[in-house]
Amino acid sequence: MSLLVVGSVAFDAVETPHGKVDRMLGGAATYFSVAASFFTHVNLVGIVGNDFTEKDASIFKGRKVDTLGLERADGKTFFWAGKYSENMNERTTLATELNVFAEFKPRLPGPYQSSEHVFLANIDPTLQRSVLRQVKKRPKVVALDTMNYWIERTPKELRETLLHTDILMINDSETRQLSNEHNLLRAARHIFTLGPKALVIKRGEYGAMLVYKNRTFQVPAFPLEQVHDPTGAGDTFAGGFMGYLSSVPRVGDAELRRAMIYGSVMGSFAVEKFGLERLRTLKRPEIKARAKHFHKMTRFEL
């Protein structure tokens, strides 16, 4: 049970109706690793610049996150700046500075090469594929995230990588764009012809939907009185989802459902404060309590 993640480690500047932070630790692989480490051992592959300090790295200390694969390069760390709309349903990217990420060539340290679970966060599909090639034995579960940028610009490379993917985790609009189908069930059927056996559709304030075989499982979002910062919610969801799956001996129907719940639980915590602030102080009993709350919020008897 070890979970490999490759993706961005970054500094973010974020503005939401609840505040503004000029520089805080972020990046898909960061959110994912921290969330997943509540469930399993995580092997992190990414790249940072020499502005990434020991203090920044301390987010991984005392957690089950191995940072042997976090390369340090000369230059600045990936930087992203964004601003959310009043209702936080839309966001505008104000700046994307790739910096050291521009030359990123993921290299897996020896022990990482036998990871049984792999999450390919949203990066160039060619890099995602190169990571998979370095894993010696076919992993039990390969999950992948992507975005409109890669769907539009590198469709061929994305298709090649999807052939080796078990679970695709994207949002509604990416699902529709990738499949050229508005209806989500038909979109899922199309996506299954591309390789993935399961599709997890992240729907923000509306929750998430899992489609696999001829089944669907839906989980609502946890209703919160205050959402402070949606940044990283999707990656935190993925961390809870894959972290849980990596912690169980076999992946069946019950486990996939539970993974959806733990993904939703982790995502719901992430948005309560800015950046990684809430995850930083999160405790296992809180995760357990919120999972029970999801159960209460959805259960019914006929």
Next chain:
Amino acid sequence: MSLLVVGSVAFDAVETPHGKVDRMLGGAATYFSVAASFFTHVNLVGIVGNDFTEKDASIFKGRKVDTLGLERADGKTFFWAGKYSENMNERTTLATELNVFAEFKPRLPGPYQSSEHVFLANIDPTLQRSVLRQVKKRPKVVALDTMNYWIERTPKELRETLLHTDILMINDSETRQLSNEHNLLRAARHIFTLGPKALVIKRGEYGAMLVYKNRTFQVPAFPLEQVHDPTGAGDTFAGGFMGYLSSVPRVGDAELRRAMIYGSVMGSFAVEKFGLERLRTLKRPEIKARAKHFHKMTRFEL
């Protein structure tokens, strides 16, 4: 156990990406009555013109719908025409001809005046209030639907009627408009100060949410490969919801949850075909089977 509904009986012209119908039976009270009649006895209050034929009325025949309160007036029946966008998330009203509805003064026949459950469909809040005044004993449950038009133009009258309402059933944007709050939990808390003890938020393709006391219950929409016509889905939901509540001796937590499921089940059938076409041929065992499907689609064990 008898359920009173007051609302529109209409002819609709509808265009969706799946087709176009120039004139078909519609109206909130029609959808509501047909849906509710699968669960309980319905007392219908509404008005039609002399273009409303025996053939039109046949939708209520052989069902537990009492049409003694369906007034016939000189003139034409209420007519609505609308067109849905490509993804059916938006609709444009092309025509609204009130006709006989313009002079509608709801009058409850004697037997209706002891109805224990009341649904006030989306009409002028002053008319909704006048119906409540004609019910002799305080009903067990009064539910109400309304829309932006009344929220904006008759806020005072709406507030007066809300004082006598137990369950408010509206969509997300109406919830936000009425409460002047974007966050749905805070919106619900505000609405509870206006009278209702429970709020049912209808969210279309994203399902529905019930808020009451300090609890929430959420149900996803049933995933369908084809949605032909969303017209009447909300009223059909309300019919399943109130029809079920009216069929049980007491309304507690378990019953409210089940009502949400039956509302969702009925709404999911309504959109499968144009107008009332699908509800017309619907059978009890299909309702039961789909309710079970909702259970499968949402259940999980921790």
